[in-house]
Amino acid sequence: MITLETAIDKIKQLPAEQRNEVIKFVEFLEFKLSQKKNTQEQIAENEKEISFAEAAKEFMGCLDSKLEDLSYNPNYILLSQADWESLVETTKWLQFPNIISDVESARSEYANNETLTMDQVFGS
Numbered sequence: 001m002i003t004l005e006t007a008i009d010k011i012k013q014l015p016a017e018q019r020n021e022v023i024k025f026v027e028f029l030e031f032k033l034s035q036k037k038n039t040q041e042q043i044a045e046n047e048k049e050i051s052f053a054e055a056a057k058e059f060m061g062c063l064d065s066k067l068e069d070l071s072y073n074p075n076y077i078l079l080s081q082a083d084w085e086s087l088v089e090t091t092k093w094l095q096f097p098n099i100i101s102d103v104e105s106a107r108s109e110y111a112n113n114e115t116l117t118m119d120q121v122f123g124s
Contacts, residue, residue, distance in 0.1 A: 021116075021120070025121060038096075042092065
């Protein structure tokens, strides 16, 4: 197994451009780790047990209109499970303050062919 000192010595021997790539890769790993921690914290928070009444409280009274078809009730909408899960996932991602600008930046880099291959990243 490579030691930290050996890795540092090897990095010092690289040209400046490749050292910058190493730094970007380390920053990517740090970002990936922080995302994993945030996701794990959110999962733990979302998995707390609640009663059915608490989970359904926002829907209480949705049948008060006495309509057989809830699509006529403007206060409520019906979603498929897949649409609901997609909506939940989207709202979770939108909680990250810079997500929109990060995605726009990534799209711009991709459009300008400013991307790296897996071989360039991992040196295969």
